[in-house]
Amino acid sequence: MAIKDRILTGDRPTGNLHIGHYFGSLKNRVELQDKYETFIEVADVQALTDNFNNPEKVQRNVKEIVIDQLSIGIDPKKATIFIQSMIPEIAELTVFYSNLVTIARLERNPTVKTEIAQKRHIFGESVTYGFLGYPISQAADITAFKGTIIPVGEDQLPLIEQCREIVKKFNTIYGETLYMPKAYLSTNKRIKGLDGNEKMGKSLGNAIYLKDSDDEINKKVMSAVTDPKRIRKDDLGNPDVCMVAYYHKLFSKNSLDNICAECRGGKRGCVACKKELIANIIDHFKPIREKRKFYEENLELVDKILSEGTKKARITASETMKDVKKAMKIDYKI
Numbered sequence: 001m002a003i004k005d006r007i008l009t010g011d012r013p014t015g016n017l018h019i020g021h022y023f024g025s026l027k028n029r030v031e032l033q034d035k036y037e038t039f040i041e042v043a044d045v046q047a048l049t050d051n052f053n054n055p056e057k058v059q060r061n062v063k064e065i066v067i068d069q070l071s072i073g074i075d076p077k078k079a080t081i082f083i084q085s086m087i088p089e090i091a092e093l094t095v096f097y098s099n100l101v102t103i104a105r106l107e108r109n110p111t112v113k114t115e116i117a118q119k120r121h122i123f124g125e126s127v128t129y130g131f132l133g134y135p136i137s138q139a140a141d142i143t144a145f146k147g148t149i150i151p152v153g154e155d156q157l158p159l160i161e162q163c164r165e166i167v168k169k170f171n172t173i174y175g176e177t178l179y180m181p182k183a184y185l186s187t188n189k190r191i192k193g194l195d196g197n198e199k200m201g202k203s204l205g206n207a208i209y210l211k212d213s214d215d216e217i218n219k220k221v222m223s224a225v226t227d228p229k230r231i232r233k234d235d236l237g238n239p240d241v242c243m244v245a246y247y248h249k250l251f252s253k254n255s256l257d258n259i260c261a262e263c264r265g266g267k268r269g270c271v272a273c274k275k276e277l278i279a280n281i282i283d284h285f286k287p288i289r290e291k292r293k294f295y296e297e298n299l300e301l302v303d304k305i306l307s308e309g310t311k312k313a314r315i316t317a318s319e320t321m322k323d324v325k326k327a328m329k330i331d332y333k334i
């Protein structure tokens with residue numbers, strides 16, 4: 001089966017995108033849309049697996065996440081943006097693929113194991129069937145749109161491995177039907193939170209969002225963790241333990257050497273250092289925030305992009321469904 005490589009990626013609409021997403025995957029996504037046909041899923045069904053009791057949150061964030069994507073430079077002429085729940089073929093494929101995966105295999109999936117441990121506050125001791133099975137639904141997402149390249153971080157590799165197993169098993173039992181996807185491993189590192197936590201996240205309260213105002217950026221950076229041993233400006237500092245220096249690496253590349261040298265030599269005050277970072281972050285995200293403002297003022301355009309993208313995605317998914325049903329001998333002509 002020869003096919004032009006196609007990217008399938010997406011975001012869960014559970015909150016706005018932050019600089020962790022931006023440096024971790026979004027910048028890369030903007031570059032990739034020029035090289036490959038790109039499908040971007042707003043994964044509302046997946047978001048509901050651990051937000052089933054808070055549908056308002058998911059609904060509220062669908063457009064927010066699309067505006068974030070458009071603001072960073074996703075071009076709807078190059079990328080198809082669609083809403084997962086509006087493609088019923090994904091749910092159908094999930095049911096079919098469920099026969100090809102054992103519960104023990106899902107429970108062994110390292111990504112699922114880690115996430116279940118992190119979500120004890122939601123699930124308690126017993127995880128839902130829907131959450132345990134989300135790798136199956138993800139395999140349905142990928143294969144419905146004939147995704148062949150799936151950008152992921154290292155921690156998500158087991159999900160792609162599980163999807164590949166499903167594709168292999170399906171094709172072995174029912175005949176060559178599904179395209180085999182491969183992971184596109186991002187070389188970008190995970191970005192740490194303002195408090196030094198390895199992960200930046202909304203629930204951790206340590207994130208700078210792409211939509212944050214100047215004032216919010218200012219407040220957040222001023223509270224970032226610095227070298228705790230430094231009390232006075234002329235104390236010799238250690239930028240290696242300072243989150244402000246860490247973010248300067250992202251936003252102030254040209255002056256980084258100088259910043260670190262001045263810090264180590266006790267020639268730089270932490271307040272001035274933070275102010276410089278704030279100015280650079282605001283400057284970096286200015287075009288993104290201007291674009292966001294444009295889409296916020298033209299919400300009908302966002303609706304149109306989503307509607308057209310979803311229609312296009314549905315056509316692809318229904319083609320896949322036809323092939324799948326034929327292979328499974330459930331394409332009744334009655």
Ligand code: SF4
Nearest residue numbers: 242244245263270273
């Ligand atoms: Fe961090 Fe800058 Fe203070 Fe050094 S001078 S500890 S890099 S904030």
